[in-house]
Amino acid sequence: MPRPAEQDAGSDSSLSRGLALLDLFTSADQVLSISEMARRSGVPKSTTHRLVGDLIAWGALQRSSTGVSLGVHLFELGSLVPSSSTLRDLALPFAHNLNEVTKLTSNIAIREGNEVLYIEKITTRTLKVPHSRVGGRARMHATALGKAILAFSDHDFVDSVLIGTLQPQTEKTITEPAELRKELARVRAERVAYDVEESRLGLFCVSAPVFNGPGGPVAGAISVTGATELAIAKRYSPAVLATAMALTSALGTVKRPRQRSAS
Incomplete structure (x- = not known):
């Protein structure tokens, strides 16, 4: 079992990586595939897939027919x-x-x-x-x-x-x-x-x-x-x-x- 400090460090890393994924979206790139997000962010594809799943569950992202896009919950917070x-x-x-x-x-x-x-x-x-x-x-x-x-x-x-x-x-x-x-x-x-x-x-x-x-x-x-x-x-x-x-x-x-x- 990892020590609490190690868990906190991992959580912080996951948070920063998740925010970096959200920052990939622009007016020109409103829908991105998980593969493209992994490539642009430099985050391993398996990790990107897990983080995207967490962000979808929270409402920061939503699935579309061609990938994922920003979710309504971000607009609500904004x-x-x-x-x-x-x-x-x-x-x-x-x-x-x-x-x-x-x-x-x-x-x-x-x-x-x-x-x-x-x-x-x-x-x-x-x-x-x-x-x-x-x-x-x-x-x-x-x-x-x-x-x-x-x-x-x-x-x-x-x-x-x-x-x-x-x-x-x-x-x-x-x-x-x-x-x-x-x-x-x-x-x-x-x-x-x-x-x-x-x-x-x-x-x-x-x-x-x-x-x-x-x-x-x-x-x-x-x-x-x-x-x-x-x-x-x-x-x-x-x-x-x-x-x-x-x-x-x-x-x-x-x-x-x-x-x-x-x-």
Whole structure:
């Protein structure tokens, strides 16, 4: 019989391997075979098969006709994350209204590390080019949502993003720090950010920051996405900005727990 310490070490190894398997799934690879998961992760096939069985039993994965995919239980847990649930719940009707008014796909995103995380998306049939997905991530400097958030983030965080390599997502992505700083200054002045084929060719995005109430810190951003050019995209900026301002006001009315005074 292994000692308790050895059992704990094995459990920790199994947990990290199981999480690594979940991390293999992307928007491009939503269904994977066990053999492919073993190959990509470097985990032995027999171990991968056992871990996948455990993850299916827990609800993190589910079987399909061609392999396995992420399970509903992960979505259920994700909806409970405090940093996004309040914003998403309040923003949903605003996003639907923005979708109806503009006839474009509307998105809501928050900052997650050095990326933006999409927490809601209201699609439109007119947008034929594949784009964001709920739970998907994107480079902050290459998206209008990211630039809207970045422009109103603290200086240390902005510097940490700019000091790294600004990877191009298309040939139109801003990759020069000085140029991006200039763009962020414009966003702060106008409170509207644009992405014209910077994240994906053929698409534009217009975004505005959302704050935790008037005068509060940036909480996320809301946007619309379509397939056109900047001159046309700018027509949608008043609707996006007005929606972001209304959502900011709504967040300001949310009652937050009182902090206890020091005794």
